[in-house]
Amino acid sequence: MTISADHTAPDTTSSAAPGNALTEAVKKFGITVEDYMLPARHQIQMVDPDGRLIPEGEQGTQPGHEYPVPGDKELLAAYEQLVVGRRVNDQNSALVRQGRMAVYPSSHGQEACQVAAALCLSEGDWMFPTYRDAVAVMTRGVDPVQVMTIFRGDWHGGYDPLKYKVGIQCTPLTTQLLHAVGVAHAAKLRGEDTVVLAMCGDGATSEGDFHEALNFAAVFHLPVIFFVQNNKYAISVPLAHQSVAPSLAHKAVGYGMAGERVDGNDVVALLAVLDRAVKLAREGSGPLLVEANTYRMQAHTNADDDTRYRESAEVAEWRAKDPVNRMRTYLTGRGLLDDDGEARIRDHAEAVAAQLREGLGEDVPVDPQELFRHVFAARTPQLKEQSAMLADELARDAAATDSKEAGK
Amino acid sequence: MSPTITTSSEANGNVSAATARAAASAAASAEAAGPQPVTMAKALNTALADAMSADSSVLVFGEDVGMLGGVFRITDGLTAMFGEQRCFDTPLAESGIVGMAVGMAINGMRPVIEMQFDAFAYPAFEQIVSHVAKMHNRTKGAVKLPLVIRIPYGGGIGGVEHHCDSSESYYAHTAGLKVYTPATVADGYRMLREAIDSDDPVVFMEPKKMYWTKDSVDLSELRRLHEDSRAEGTTAGLGTEGRAAVARPGTDATLIAYGPSVPTALAAAEAAALEGRSLEVIDVRTIVPFDDATVCESVRKTGRAVVIAEAHGFASVSSEIVARVQERCFHYLAAPIRRVTGFDVPYPAPKLEKYYLPGVDRILDAVDDLQWEN
Ligand SMILES: Cc1ncc(C[n+]2csc(CCOP(=O)(O)OP(=O)(O)O)c2C)c(N)n1
Ligand SMILES: [Mg+2]
Numbered sequence: 214m215t216i217s218a219d220h221t222a223p224d225t226t227s228s229a230a231p232g233n234a235l236t237e238a239v240k241k242f243g244i245t246v247e248d249y250m251l252p253a254r255h256q257i258q259m260v261d262p263d264g265r266l267i268p269e270g271e272q273g274t275q276p277g278h279e280y281p282v283p284g285d286k287e288l289l290a291a292y293e294q295l296v297v298g299r300r301v302n303d304q305n306s307a308l309v310r311q312g313r314m315a316v317y318p319s320s321h322g323q324e325a326c327q328v329a330a331a332l333c334l335s336e337g338d339w340m341f342p343t344y345r346d347a348v349a350v351m352t353r354g355v356d357p358v359q360v361m362t363i364f365r366g367d368w369h370g371g372y373d374p375l376k377y378k379v380g381i382q383c384t385p386l387t388t389q390l391l392h393a394v395g396v397a398h399a400a401k402l403r404g405e406d407t408v409v410l411a412m413c414g415d416g417a418t419s420e421g422d423f424h425e426a427l428n429f430a431a432v433f434h435l436p437v438i439f440f441v442q443n444n445k446y447a448i449s450v451p452l453a454h455q456s457v458a459p460s461l462a463h464k465a466v467g468y469g470m471a472g473e474r475v476d477g478n479d480v481v482a483l484l485a486v487l488d489r490a491v492k493l494a495r496e497g498s499g500p501l502l503v504e505a506n507t508y509r510m511q512a513h514t515n516a517d518d519d520t521r522y523r524e525s526a527e528v529a530e531w532r533a534k535d536p537v538n539r540m541r542t543y544l545t546g547r548g549l550l551d552d553d554g555e556a557r558i559r560d561h562a563e564a565v566a567a568q569l570r571e572g573l574g575e576d577v578p579v580d581p582q583e584l585f586r587h588v589f590a591a592r593t594p595q596l597k598e599q600s601a602m603l604a605d606e607l608a609r610d611a612a613a614t615d616s617k618e619a620g621k
Numbered sequence: 622m623s624p625t626i627t628t629s630s631e632a633n634g635n636v637s638a639a640t641a642r643a644a645a646s647a648a649a650s651a652e653a654a655g656p657q658p659v660t661m662a663k664a665l666n667t668a669l670a671d672a673m674s675a676d677s678s679v680l681v682f683g684e685d686v687g688m689l690g691g692v693f694r695i696t697d698g699l700t701a702m703f704g705e706q707r708c709f710d711t712p713l714a715e716s717g718i719v720g721m722a723v724g725m726a727i728n729g730m731r732p733v734i735e736m737q738f739d740a741f742a743y744p745a746f747e748q749i750v751s752h753v754a755k756m757h758n759r760t761k762g763a764v765k766l767p768l769v770i771r772i773p774y775g776g777g778i779g780g781v782e783h784h785c786d787s788s789e790s791y792y793a794h795t796a797g798l799k800v801y802t803p804a805t806v807a808d809g810y811r812m813l814r815e816a817i818d819s820d821d822p823v824v825f826m827e828p829k830k831m832y833w834t835k836d837s838v839d840l841s842e843l844r845r846l847h848e849d850s851r852a853e854g855t856t857a858g859l860g861t862e863g864r865a866a867v868a869r870p871g872t873d874a875t876l877i878a879y880g881p882s883v884p885t886a887l888a889a890a891e892a893a894a895l896e897g898r899s900l901e902v903i904d905v906r907t908i909v910p911f912d913d914a915t916v917c918e919s920v921r922k923t924g925r926a927v928v929i930a931e932a933h934g935f936a937s938v939s940s941e942i943v944a945r946v947q948e949r950c951f952h953y954l955a956a957p958i959r960r961v962t963g964f965d966v967p968y969p970a971p972k973l974e975k976y977y978l979p980g981v982d983r984i985l986d987a988v989d990d991l992q993w994e995n
Contacts, residue, residue, distance in 0.1 A: 339728075369759035374727065381759060385751045391717055392752070395724015395732075402626045402680075402706055402730075421744070425717030432712055587758045588797055590765065590820040593863065593910035 235434075235469070238498035242277035250471050252462040253278035256506050257486050258476035262534040264542025266481075278473070280485035285549055291328050291480045292544055293558045295537045298324040298348040300562035304569050305347070305361065309515045313573045315366040318345045322478070322510030325536035326442045328352050329483035330410055333491050339409040341380035341393040345442075346412055350379050357565055358572030367579050386417040390426030390439065397435040408436045408494045410487075416447020418464065419455045427502065431468040436494035438487070439502045442477060444509035449522040465502035477507030478536040481543070508534070581607060626706065627677050628729025652841055659838040661831045664809035665695045667840050669733065672817040673703050675848065676731060679817060681708040683718055683735030683771075692737055693773055693832050715741060719748040719770065723756065726766040726822075733817055738829075739774040740783035746791070753822045754797030769816045769823045774802075775881040775931050776978060777830035779971035786968055787932035789880075792824040793908045793941070799862070800908040802826040804883035806836035808906060810843045812861050818851065819862070826908075828881035865912035867919065871901035874925035874988055877916055877942055879905035882929040882979060889984035900988065908938055916942070917949045924955040925991040929979050934962035956992035 239249040253275050259282060260266055266282070283291075302324070305317040320327050323345070331352035334340060342350050350360050355372045362371025363382055370381050380396075383389035393411035400407035417423060418441060430437040441461050445452055458464055465472025471493075475486045483505060490501045508531040512519040519528075544550035585592060585600040592600070673679045681699055683691070687710040690697030699708035711718050715736060722732035736742035742749075749770065756764050776785035793800045799821050803809045809827075816823040868883055869890050878886035883904045890900035901919050905912070920926045926946055930939040943958045961979040969977045 368761065369755075370761075373763040374760060375763055380727070381756075385747060388716075388720060388748060388752060391720020391748065392724035392727060394717075395721040395726070396728040397724070398721060399628075399725040399728035399730045403628070422716055422720060422747075425712075425714040425720070428712050428714065429717045429721055583761075587760075587762045589757070589799070590762075594913065595910060 235499055238471075238493055238496070244277040247466075248275070248277055250466040250469070252460060252465070252472045252474050252504075256474040256476050257482045258479050259482040259485060260479050260539060260543045262478070262539055264539050264546060266543065266547075280482070280489060282481060283484045283488060287332065287484060288481060288540075288544065289549060289554075291325075291332055291484060292540045292550065293561065294328040294332065294352050295324050295480060295540055296558045297562045297565050298327055298352065299537050300566050301348055301351065301357065301569065304566040305364070306511070306515065308569065308573055309364075314361065314364045316514050316516065317347075317361075317364050318514045319511045320345050320348050322531065322535070323442055323444055323505075323507045324348060325480035325483055325540070326440075326477050326505045326507055329480055329487050330412060330440055332484065333487035334408065334410055335491075337378070337405070337407055338491070339378045339380070339393065339396050339407060341389040341396075341409065341411045342382050343386075343389065343412055343414065343417075344382050344384050345414065346382060349412070350377075350382065353377060353379050355379060357569055361569065361573055365573055367577060368583075387413050387420040387422040387426065389413075391422055391429065393437055394426050394429045394433070394435060397430070397437045398433055401433075401435060406436075406495050408438065408491050410438045410440055410491075412440050412442065414447060415441060415443040415445065415452050415461060416450060416455050417441075418461055427464070427468045427470070427500065430500035431470050434497075434499040436497075437500040438490045438494055439500065440487070441502065441504045442507055443504055444477075444507050446509055446513070446519075446523070448513045448517060449519075451522075460504060462502055462504040468500075468502075470500045470502060471498070472502040472504070474504040474506060477505030478531075478534045478539065480536060480540055507536075654841065656837045656839045658835045659806050659840060661803070661806050661809045661827075661834050662693060662695055664806045664838065664840065665813055665827065665832075666697055666699075667844075668810045668813035668817075669696060669699060670702060671844055671847075672733070672814055673699065673707060675851065676817075677707075678729060679707075679731045679733060680725065681733050681735070682711050682722075684710065684713055684737045686710060686735050691735060693829065695771070695827070695832075696735065715743075715745040716748050719745040719753065722768045722770075723748060723752050723766060726768045727756075727764055731767045731769075731817060733769040733771065736770060736772045738780075738784045739772055739786040739788045742770070742772050742788065745770075749792070749798070749824070750795050754795045757821070758797055765820045766822045767817075767820050769813075769819075769825050771813075771825045771827060773829040773832070774826045775828050775830060776968060776974050777881060777931075779974065781971065782968070785974070787930070787963065789824075789826050789908060790932055790937045792826075793938050797822070798909060799823045800826060801862070801906070802828065802880035802908060803906070804828065804831070804868070804878075804880055804904045806834065806838045807843060808861060808866075808904075810838070810840060811847065812906065814847050815861055826880060830881055831884070834884070862907050863910040863912050865906055865915040866904045867901065867915070868904040869900070869902040871899040871923070873899045873923055874901070874927065874991055875916075875919040875923045876900050876902045876927050876929060876984065876988075877905065877919075877946075878902065878929040879908060879938070881931055885979060885981065886929050886984065889981045889988070892981055892985060893988060898988065905942075911942075911945070913945060913949060916946060920946050920950045921953040924953055925988075926950075926954075926958045927984060927987045927991070928958065928960045928962075929984060930960075930962045931978060932963055933965045934960055935965045937962065956990075959987040959990055961987050 302319045302321040308314045309317045327348035330349045355377045359371040390411045393409045397409040462472035462474040475482050585596045686696040687700045722734045725732045801812050803812045816825050876886040886902045893900045928939045928942045939960050939962050961983050
């Protein structure tokens with residue numbers, strides 16, 4: 214099978230001219246358009262589960278799919294965030310058990326994906342996360358307590374998306390991918406070189422908006438990286454019930470973009486692949502799709518019972534592929550990490566956990582009038598009426614309580 | 622890349638009166654002076670062109686809106702005038718169109734998007750309800766979505782299935798959306814410009830059977846008034862949002878209508894006048910926010926009311942209007958408020974639509990039922 218000539222022929226009718234730019238991107242690697250778009254025959258892995266760097270010759274990579282190992286500094290920074298991310302995941306699960314948080318969809322086991330998704334971006338770039346991506350949002354620099362506000366239950370969001378260039382943590386599956394496309398499109402029209410990373414899960418790739426977003430990004434030739442964390446389950450439903458494609462990364466070719474799959478528990482490989490994707494997108498390659506092969510180690514949320522749909526042996530198998538341990542072994546082996554370094558990083562993680570315990574431990578009083586404040590830019594007469602009604606109701610309640618107290 | 626495209630925050634609010642007038646005069650040069658017969662389609666098209674001239678962050682996109690100018694020609698000529706980057710066709714995907722508009726609005730643009738027909742906006746319902754309506758609220762006002770979703774709606778054109786729905790109640794029911802629907806050619810211009818300037822998302826419902834309606838309108842005067850108020854940063858005195866219009870004054874009963882039902886209500890009032898009954902017609906103009914004051918003032922004066930809408934009556938904008946008026950005007954009412962609406966059946970095939978649509982006779986029958994003393 215070859216890719217239709219339309220993709221390589223110069224396109225003079227469309228202003229977006231994806232054909233041209235794509236050809237340029239392909240030229241860099243000296244391969245065919247088809248080989249550029251199709252993922253490598255194997256997932257990209259650089260450090261094996263035992264923490265050993267896979268020698269270049271044994272990586273099984275093909276032309277156009279070779280990736281250099283990221284620099285030491287980036288790897289150490291990533292490890293630190295992995296440790297912090299793991300601690301945050303486990304702290305939050307504890308806070309849910311104590312009733313301090315309403316719910317927390319943990320990314321325990323997926324921290325390498327979370328960390329790499331944030332670290333590959335520059336300050337002016339945008340990220341569009343899901344409900345499961347709190348650690349990625351934090352790694353991007355958003356205050357941890359603000360990130361968790363959504364799960365504490367006093368408002369549907371706690372941070373300003375414009376300030377951090379991070380979309381809301383989105384729950385309606387894949388709807389945020391289109392917002393990512395729009396942000397990239399607006400930036401492109403203004404001539405800015407913003408790259409947008411759009412995140413979703415494996416199950417979510419079945420949604421209509423997944424298709425619409427990938428197609429729009431490809432047709433308008435936008436610098437969007439679709440980053441799919443394939444953690445094998447959508448609540449209880451395994452991947453085999455969502456898709457029978459050779460891999461989720463293979464979906465890319467259907468839209469005319471490049472796809473790659475990567476070991477989602479290997480932060481070295483993730484950084485290598487995502488860094489290159491960001492660079493390509495910024496240089497005008499158009500969108501890319503990266504599938505991270507990982508595993509959801511815990512139940513979907515605290516409200517879910519995963520023993521109803523999967524074997525504990527399967528979970529145990531993945532525990533051996535843990536992203537944090539793997540990276541610790543690798544860095545220690547390379548002499549980049551010693552006991553002092555490890556201790557310092559642990560202290561950092563503990564400090565963030567303490568910040569969360571403190572920030573989520575106190576009950577922040579909610580203001581009922583907040584209900585009416587942000588529906589529109591200015592309140593409508595109807596909202597003014599309803600807000601006065603609630604104020605009156607509360608005033609009468611307070612007066613009744615006061616007189617009861619006085620009567621005691 | 623077009624360096625002429627800027628973010629709405631830059632463009633908005635600091636459009637000088639001079640810039641606005643320059644844009645206005647450029648667009649106006651092709652027009653004859655003074656009131657002229659103008660179609661609703663032309664008024665909407667002119668409003669889009671003027672808004673795009675006034676603010677480079679205003680973008681128009683949708684299905685067939687580029688080279689073709691839209692299936693109703695409302696975007697005619699915009700691609701030629703402003704280039705493919707500012708008025709363009711998207712792939713066929715309504716959720717994609719709305720979702721991308723959300724992202725563009727987050728990133729400083731003012732998208733004005735077209736849904737080709739009422740029923741073809743349904744694939745975008747999730748984006749509209751879960752994001753367009755809620756983004757401002759969930760971010761405590763940090764993210765504003767100044768976007769306009771234009772939807773041709775309603776029947777009366779002999780359209781086949783899925784081309785004649787009155788879908789306004791879905792949007793009006795959704796907190797966080799503004800819903801405008803013009804019923805005159807002048808309002809077509811005024812209200813679309815106001816919708817585009819609004820920092821809130823607006824669902825702009827265009828009565829499709831009125832696209833070819835002509836009124837005598839002075840577009841350059843409307844443009845001048847709008848640009849002046851824009852330069853002053855206020856639409857006070859001119860604004861249509863939350864302001865119903867008295868389309869025809871009267872004393873005996875009030876007909877409350879919006880969009881495509883306004884001309885029907887006016888025709889009914891005309892017929893009633895021949896029989897000696899003076900009916901006041903209120904054109905709601907913006908369903909959200911609703912102008913309780915103007916509607917109730919009229920009903921308190923006349924003591925009788927009929928609400929008219931093409932949409933099914935059950936759980937609809939018309940039922941909402943009856944409830945609101947009843948709550949506020951009960952002691953002024955001489956008779957229960959009546960409604961004349963579409964039947965609670967799926968919109969019928971072309972040969973049956975005349976039985977479905979509220980018409981003059983049905984309205985007059987309802988008026989006759991308002992417990993007159995003599
Ligand atoms: C449109 C929509 N349908 C259903 C849901 C309910 N839901 C929440 S998470 C989820 C599973 C998603 O699985 P996946 O995309 O694999 O992401 P994961 O939770 O595994 O990270 C479902 C069905 C939803 N949030 N949005
Ligand atoms: Mg999953």
